[in-house]
Amino acid sequence: xxxYLWLIPLLxxxxxxxxxxxxxxxxxxxxxxxxxxxxxASFAVAAAAVAGLLGLPAAGRQHVNTLFxxxxxxxxxxxAEFLLDPLSAVMLMVVTGVGLLIHIYSIGYMHAEDGYYxxxxxxxxxxxxxxxxxxxxxxxxxxxxxxxxxxxxxxLIGYYFERRSAGDAGKKAFIVNRxxxxxxxxxxxxxxxxxxxxxxxxxxxxxxxDPTRFPVESGLGLLTAIGILLFVGAxxxxxxxxxxxxxxxxxxxxxxxxxxxxxxxxxTAGVYMVARxxxxxxxxxxxxxxxxxxxxxxxxxxxxxxxxxTDIKRVLAYSTVSQLGYMFVACGVGAYSAGIFHLFTHAxxxxxxFLGAGSVIHAIGGEQDLMRMGGLRRFVPVTYGTMLxxxxxxxxxxxxxxxxxxxxxxxxxxxxxxxxxxxxxLITAGLTACYMFRLVFLAFHGQxxxxxxxxxxxxxxxxxxxxxxxxxxxLSAVGGLVGLPAWMNLGPNRFEEFLAPSLALAHRTEHxxxxxxxxxxxxxxxxxxxLIGIYIAYQFYVAKPSAAGDLARRLAGIYRLLKNKxxxxxxxxxxxxxxxxxxxxxxxxxxxxxxxxxGAVNGTAGTVRSSAALLKHLQNGLIRSYAAxxxxxxxxxxxxxxxxx
Amino acid sequence: xxxxxxxxxxxxxxxxxxxxxxxKRNVIAVFLCIELMLNAVNLSFVAFARFLxxxxxxxxxxxxxxxxxxxxxxxxxxxxxxFRNRKTLSVDxxxxxxx
Numbered sequence: 108x109x110x111y112l113w114l115i116p117l118l119x120x121x122x123x124x125x126x127x128x129x130x131x132x133x134x135x136x137x138x139x140x141x142x143x144x145x146x147x148a149s150f151a152v153a154a155a156a157v158a159g160l161l162g163l164p165a166a167g168r169q170h171v172n173t174l175f176x177x178x179x180x181x182x183x184x185x186x187a188e189f190l191l192d193p194l195s196a197v198m199l200m201v202v203t204g205v206g207l208l209i210h211i212y213s214i215g216y217m218h219a220e221d222g223y224y225x226x227x228x229x230x231x232x233x234x235x236x237x238x239x240x241x242x243x244x245x246x247x248x249x250x251x252x253x254x255x256x257x258x259x260x261x262x263l264i265g266y267y268f269e270r271r272s273a274g275d276a277g278k279k280a281f282i283v284n285r286x287x288x289x290x291x292x293x294x295x296x297x298x299x300x301x302x303x304x305x306x307x308x309x310x311x312x313x314x315x316x317d318p319t320r321f322p323v324e325s326g327l328g329l330l331t332a333i334g335i336l337l338f339v340g341a342x343x344x345x346x347x348x349x350x351x352x353x354x355x356x357x358x359x360x361x362x363x364x365x366x367x368x369x370x371x372x373x374x375t376a377g378v379y380m381v382a383r384x385x386x387x388x389x390x391x392x393x394x395x396x397x398x399x400x401x402x403x404x405x406x407x408x409x410x411x412x413x414x415x416x417t418d419i420k421r422v423l424a425y426s427t428v429s430q431l432g433y434m435f436v437a438c439g440v441g442a443y444s445a446g447i448f449h450l451f452t453h454a455x456x457x458x459x460x461f462l463g464a465g466s467v468i469h470a471i472g473g474e475q476d477l478m479r480m481g482g483l484r485r486f487v488p489v490t491y492g493t494m495l496x497x498x499x500x501x502x503x504x505x506x507x508x509x510x511x512x513x514x515x516x517x518x519x520x521x522x523x524x525x526x527x528x529x530x531x532x533l534i535t536a537g538l539t540a541c542y543m544f545r546l547v548f549l550a551f552h553g554q555x556x557x558x559x560x561x562x563x564x565x566x567x568x569x570x571x572x573x574x575x576x577x578x579x580x581x582l583s584a585v586g587g588l589v590g591l592p593a594w595m596n597l598g599p600n601r602f603e604e605f606l607a608p609s610l611a612l613a614h615r616t617e618h619x620x621x622x623x624x625x626x627x628x629x630x631x632x633x634x635x636x637x638l639i640g641i642y643i644a645y646q647f648y649v650a651k652p653s654a655a656g657d658l659a660r661r662l663a664g665i666y667r668l669l670k671n672k673x674x675x676x677x678x679x680x681x682x683x684x685x686x687x688x689x690x691x692x693x694x695x696x697x698x699x700x701x702x703x704x705x706g707a708v709n710g711t712a713g714t715v716r717s718s719a720a721l722l723k724h725l726q727n728g729l730i731r732s733y734a735a736x737x738x739x740x741x742x743x744x745x746x747x748x749x750x751x752x
Numbered sequence: 753x754x755x756x757x758x759x760x761x762x763x764x765x766x767x768x769x770x771x772x773x774x775x776k777r778n779v780i781a782v783f784l785c786i787e788l789m790l791n792a793v794n795l796s797f798v799a800f801a802r803f804l805x806x807x808x809x810x811x812x813x814x815x816x817x818x819x820x821x822x823x824x825x826x827x828x829x830x831x832x833x834x835f836r837n838r839k840t841l842s843v844d845x846x847x848x849x850x851x
Contacts, residue, residue, distance in 0.1 A: 728847030730782075734773050 108155035112172040112189040115156070115199070116238035118149040123231035130224025139214045142227035146210050146234055150203035157196045168193055168608045171244055171308070178247075182303060190244035190307060194609035197447055198241040198379055201454045205371045206234050208575040212462050213363040215571035216469060226266060226361065233259035237372050241379065246295045246305040249380070253291065253344065256373045257284045263368060264360040276356040283353040287343015294336030301329060311386040315612040323390045323614055334387050334394030338401075341377030347435060348405045351428045352676055358420040362465030365420060370427050370461050371454040378434040378450050382443040385613035389441060399439025399520075403531045406432030408673070410538035414545070415659075415669040417477050419464045422546050426501065427457055429535060433516055436528060441616065442519035444606040448590050449516055451602075452508035455586050456500040459579035460543075463494035466568040466576065467550055472561050477546065482555035486565040489573045491551045493580040498547050500583040502540035502637045505630075511587030514630045515600075518592075521629060523616075536633055540640030548648035594623035594630075758799035765792035777842045779831050783824070790820050 108114075122145030130138050160168055174187040191199070210230065217226055236255025243249035257280075265277030295305065302310045314321045314330070324331050341347065346354035357369045368374070381388060381398060388395055406429045413425035430453050437446030468475055470487050484491040500507035503514065513536060521529040555562075567573065590602030647655045659666040668674070725736075765788055772785030794813045801809030835841060 723851040726851050728850030730843045730846075731774055731777075738770060738774065 108152055109159035109170050109191065110172060111152060112156060112191055112242060113174055114152045115149050116235045116242065118145045119231040119234035121145060123228045123235060126224050126231065127228035130228060133224060135223050138224045138227050142231050143210045145231060146207045150207045153199045153203045156191060157200060160191055160196055166608060185245060185247045185305060187248060188244035189242040192609045193606050194382060194447065195241050197451055201451055202237050202241055202372050205454050205458050206367060208578055209363050209367040209458060212572050212575040215569040216363055216465055217361065229259055229262045233368060240376055244307055246298060250295060253376065256376065260368050260373055263364040264357045266360055273359040276359040280353040280357050283350050284343045287340045287350050290336045291340025294333050294340060297333050297336060311612045314386050321390060327393060330387050331391040331393045334391040335397055337380065337384055338394060338398055341381055342401060345374050345377030345431045346428050347401050347432060348408060351405060352679060354428055355421050355424040358424050362461060362468060366458045366461030370457040374427060374431055375450045378438065378446055381438045382447050385443045385610050389614040395439050395441065398435050399528060402432045402435030402439050403528050406436065406535045407531050410535045410542065412669055412672050413542040414538060415666060418475050419477050419546060419550065420475055422542060423460050423464060426543065429539065436532060437516040437519060440520050440523045440525055443610050444603040445515040445519050447606060448602050449512035452512040452586050455579055456497040456509060456583040459493060459497040459576060459583055462576055463490050463497060466490040466572055469568055470565055471557055472564060474557065477549040479557050480550045481553045484551040487567050489567055489576060493576040494547060496580040497583050498543045501543055502641060503536055503633055504637055505634055508583050508587035511590055511592065514633055515592060517633055518626050518629050533633060533636055537636040537640040540637040541644045544641045544644035545648055548644055552649050553652055592626065594626040755799055755803045759796060762792045762795040777844055779841045779843055782843060783827055787820060790816055
């Protein structure tokens with residue numbers, strides 16, 4: 108199947124087209140069958156292709172599937188080509204696998220919604236775009252997928268378009284992403300100008316093969332510029348400082364969308380892109396430092412905001428932003444495989460957390476405020492159990508998936524000489540455990556704070572929703588085992604080994620041989636920190652429920668700052684949105700549009716009208732006057748011909 | 753009698769016709785003046801034909817006369833229709849085709 112890579116994105120595209128064009132007349136089960144069937148088929152082809160890849164010898168695990176020449180203009184050639192190597196294989200399995208589970212979940216979650224066909228059509232279109240992004244063999248095709256997922260994200264955030272806030276959130280996501288895309292496209296253009304090619308294999312091969320022209324840059328150089336521009340694109344798509352503001356608002360979309368697009372797949376595209384461009388970034392230490400700094404800043408900032416949010420989905424949104432920051436930290440310290448590993452495990456437990464949150468919202472009748480939940484574990488036991496697994500996983504408790512990936516990142520930061528980042532990461536790990544268990548305790552434990560009428564229809568979600576939850580819970584629990592760290596003395600890290608061929612062209616910096624004992628101790632420390640975080644959450648929200656309010660009152664200033672998300676939205680409004688809006692209104696609209704453009708058009712018409720008002724008197728209907736004018740004309744012509752020539 | 757005598761007569765007739773077209777108000781008078789102009793031109797044509805010893809000018813005169821006859825037929829029909837509708841023959845009273 109490895110030669111049929113094009114089938115993988117094509118199948119969801121067909122599903123999207125069928126549902127989008129004909130779905131209005133289809134019964135709901137048929138729509139669901141088409142949508143889920145196309146993704147399931149895509150997953151099957153992907154699995155077969157990855158199996159084929161695994162059959163190849165480790166060093167040669169790279170398969171290019173060229174379909175046709177897409178653009179040929181002078182020396183610029185872009186082909187429609189798909190690349191399957193270990194890196195895209197990991198992404199492929201995450202996208203199709205998690206995507207399939209979320210499609211199945213949506214059957215139950217969306218059953219009562221209007222526009223059922225529209226939802227599944229968009230969701231399938233998203234799968235197509237994301238798979239193009241992941242499988243693309245050159246920057247241009249990747250950009251097509253990159254923009255495609257942005258479009259689908261916009262469409263799905265604004266799914267409940269009758270609500271003004273949903274429409275606004277969609278626009279915000281779209282516009283903020285465009286800002287990042289400017290950087291991305293400039294980066295791509297700079298790559299083309301430098302290498303006269305956009306093909307991954309060619310560009311990276313040339314960088315690695317010519318160390319005199321492309322050395323490891325000590326300061327600012329060409330590769331650094333490319334790296335930083337590409338990373339600007341990544342900050343938009345992957346919601347990093349300063350462009351993270353769209354992701355929390357994106358929670359206006361349906362919950363499966365939040366799980367698929369805004370947690371598991373699309374937002375990780377930036378991390379994937381940075382890892383894909385490891386040969387560039389590894390030779391641009393300044394760009395890497397920017398990546399690491401932005402990553403750790405985002406991780407810490409978002410985690411602190413997550414501590415005080417009361418909307419269940421917003422807590423998870425900030426958690427996603429924070430975890431994405433972690434992944435960038437890993438890439439920034441040069442541990443690309445650790446970043447992808449965290450991406451891999453995060454996709455499972457964060458999708459699970461969102462789907463669990465969706466199940467809670469579904470059960471309690473649309474309520475998203477944690478302060479109006481409480482004590483739900485007796486009513487939705489499956490959701491509670493699976494959410495607990497996810498919370499343990501994201502907190503990094505042994506032996507759940509998050510433990511291995513998060514530990515790998517923290518260890519990489521420490522062992523590669525970034526103790527400050529390590530410390531900040533450790534604090535973030537504690538905060539993560541704290542806000543995640545705050546969510547679990549507020550929703551499932553303690554007093555029942557929901558209104559009496561909600562109690563009557565409290566129910567566990569249908570089978571189509573619980574089965575994906577359980578599947579993801581299993582993956583969240585054991586997913587980390589694919590990358591057991593070396594210090595466990597069970598052989599080398601298999602995940603890292605698997606990814607190695609994709610990262611072979613990256614520049615390697617030698618590290619001091621690490622001692623397994625130190626790494627194990629470090630893992631112990633991070634688990635301890637996570638346990639402390641959980642303990643604090645327990646003290647505040649279960650043991651002494653009044654303590655949280657007391658602390659909020661005592662630290663009112665800090666609480667207000669966090670509650671209002673550091674006033675970043677307000678600052679952006681004041682510094683960017685309002686000046687742009689004012690300039691648009693007063694300069695571009697009333698100045699350029701009304702005065703210059705309308706003025707020119709209306710002025711032309713006005714000149715014609717006023718000159719016509721004078722000239723119209725010539726047409727007075729009197730034949731004798733016309734005859735006189737003809738005579739005058741003839742005389743003038745004769746005079747000209749006889750006298751003046 | 754030289755060609756100049758003929759041309760001067762032709763010019764005089766043409767001028768009288770032109771002035772008449774502009775000055776006269778009666779439709780039929782205007783018509784007569786137009787005929788006068790046409791025939792002034794005809795006179796020039798035959799004069800040139802005679803003095804240059806070529807027949808072309810005379811042929812042209814036939815064409816002009818045919819056109820003039822057709823024009824007179826159409827013009828007089830319009831004049832009758834005009835009089836039936838408006839009870840007037842003054843061109844100054846028929847100025848409806850204006851802005």
